[in-house]
Amino acid sequence: MADVVEAAAPEGRKLGTWLFNPFHYVAGGQALLIGLVAVLAAAVIGSLSNTHFDGVLDVHTGLEAPLWVFVFESVMDWLALGAVLFVGGALVSKSRFRALDVFGTQALARAPTLVTVVLALLPGYQRYLQYFVAKYMGQTVDVEIGALDPFVCCVALMGMLLMLVWMVALMYRAFAVSCNVRGGKAIGTFIACLLAAEAVTKALSWAALQVT
Amino acid sequence: MADRTMPAICPSCGSAISVVRLNCGACGTAVEGGFDLSVLARLSPEDQAFVLEFVKSSGSLKAMARHYGISYPTVRNRMDALIERVRRLEATVSGEERE
Numbered sequence: 369m370a371d372v373v374e375a376a377a378p379e380g381r382k383l384g385t386w387l388f389n390p391f392h393y394v395a396g397g398q399a400l401l402i403g404l405v406a407v408l409a410a411a412v413i414g415s416l417s418n419t420h421f422d423g424v425l426d427v428h429t430g431l432e433a434p435l436w437v438f439v440f441e442s443v444m445d446w447l448a449l450g451a452v453l454f455v456g457g458a459l460v461s462k463s464r465f466r467a468l469d470v471f472g473t474q475a476l477a478r479a480p481t482l483v484t485v486v487l488a489l490l491p492g493y494q495r496y497l498q499y500f501v502a503k504y505m506g507q508t509v510d511v512e513i514g515a516l517d518p519f520v521c522c523v524a525l526m527g528m529l530l531m532l533v534w535m536v537a538l539m540y541r542a543f544a545v546s547c548n549v550r551g552g553k554a555i556g557t558f559i560a561c562l563l564a565a566e567a568v569t570k571a572l573s574w575a576a577l578q579v580t
Numbered sequence: 581m582a583d584r585t586m587p588a589i590c591p592s593c594g595s596a597i598s599v600v601r602l603n604c605g606a607c608g609t610a611v612e613g614g615f616d617l618s619v620l621a622r623l624s625p626e627d628q629a630f631v632l633e634f635v636k637s638s639g640s641l642k643a644m645a646r647h648y649g650i651s652y653p654t655v656r657n658r659m660d661a662l663i664e665r666v667r668r669l670e671a672t673v674s675g676e677e678r679e
Contacts, residue, residue, distance in 0.1 A: 391651055391653070391654070392650055392651060392654050393649065393650055393651055393654075394651055395651035395652055395653045395654070396651065396652050396653075399651075462660075463656065463657065463660045464656075465653065465656070466652075466653070469651075469652065469653045473653075545651070545653050545654060545657065546653050548653070548656070548657040548660055
């Protein structure tokens with residue numbers, strides 16, 4: 369009944385559903401298309417600030433690399449988690465489900481990375497990060513930072529953390545909806561799959577960087 | 581007058597309810613007896629509407645997803661939940677018949 373109730377829900381509740389469970393409304397090919405555009409756009413924009421998604425749950429800024437590395441990392445994050453969750457779903461779900469829904473919703477769940485890469489473009493964040501890393505590594509600091517740069521950097525980092533939390537919440541909802549699983553079994557399987565995908569993507573990211 | 585729906589479950593003990601009196605709205609003739617409700621009639625009004633929509637959509641979950649404005653897996657999950665409820669109802673009804 370929740371679905372019909374949801375369809376007639378007040379606007380506030382619908383907004384909440386769109387933010388934290390858009391898969392109630394969008395899945396399959398549509399989610400895949402929107403999600404892939406977001407994943408690829410995040411990779412390209414991320415390359416402008418050297419922001420890597422070198423793992424399903426990782427965001428790191430600084431290391432210069434060719435564009436293909438950024439695209440490879442983003443696509444690999446999506447594919448690895450999608451594949452692992454598809455297998456996990458097949459093991460625990462009693463329902464029949466489509467691979468298109470699993471991969472489509474997981475692609476859409478990565479949409480918050482778009483906000484992350486935009487935050488990483490902030491000049492104050494870039495400057496302060498360069499300054500901080502140079503100082504931490506004991507190198508010559510040749511970056512002039514503004515008075516507001518530490519504040520901008522903190523805001524950007526908090527925003528990125530928030531996007532990461534939002535993305536994980538979306539990934540879980542995507543898994544629950546596309547595989548029709550819920551409760552402790554769904555949470556346990558999701559965490560196990562997330563850790564497995566994180567390990568795989570970390571290793572593949574490292575391998576990609578060795579090629580460059 | 582507000583829409584009234586026939587209860588399928590006894591509000592007192594939770595057992596399945598049967599119909600004992602039917603009335604003709606035109607001439608007032610009444611028929612009394614023990615009439616069992618079908619499994620479909622025991623479903624909630626929302627579930628009955630869902631089943632009707634499924635029939636009208638020629639059994640296409642994709643068409644139902646478009647009709648309700650929700651995604652395919654959401655409809656699929658709702659269908660799975662409905663199938664589970666129907667199976668439980670069938671088990672309850674067949675259990676009561678054996679008794």
